[in-house]
Amino acid sequence: MNVLVAGIGNIFLGDDGFGPEVVRQLGASEQPPGVRVADYGIRGMHLAYDLLDGYDRLVLVDALPGPAHAPGEVVVLSVGPDDLGEGDFDAHGMNPVAVLASVTRLGGTLPPTYVVGCGVASTAQGIGLSPRVSAAVPAAMEAVRSLYAGAGRP
Incomplete structure (x- = not known):
């Protein structure tokens, strides 16, 4: 199975750097065959084109701003084509919905x-x-590992 684990977020905006930090720590250890771990930061166009290589599974790691989730609360969401809509694509930014669409x-x-x-x-x-x-990074790493092990939602 070919899996792309993509950290997204802006390291210059505090907790928005969550995704890059998780993939940085994941990348410090050896990954199973077929798993690629990459920090995309805010490079949406780069991620969109890399997805054309044909992966069997995509795991995005990202900060979730807003009141829906408490600071440090790790959640796993499944995303499908019906969740995307059009989105406003910005070749110089990262809008995950627009990138996936x-x-x-x-x-x-x-x-x-x-x-x-x-x-x-x-x-x-x-x-x-x-x-x-920061304390939530290990839990997020475990969630990512369970997803690329094919376990689905942890």
Whole structure:
């Protein structure tokens, strides 16, 4: 199975750097065959084109701003084509919905897709995760590992 684990977020906006931090730590250890771990940051176009390579599963790791999730709360969401709509694609930014929606427009097929997300405390300008979000990184890494092991939702 070919799996892409994509960390997304802006490391200069506090907890928005959650995805890049999780994949940085995951990437420090050996991955099973067929698993690619990459930090996409805010490079949406890069992710969209890489998805054209044909993956069997996509795992996005991202911060979840807003009141729906408490800071440090890790959730796993399944995303399908019906969840996407059109989205406003920005070649110089990262709107995950727009990036995923663009895959079919570019001639690819969106693989089964999951988001391992974490509620944030702050996305104010600054480098570094808040204590609760930083403490959630190991749980997110375990969730990612269970997804690329083919276990589905942890």
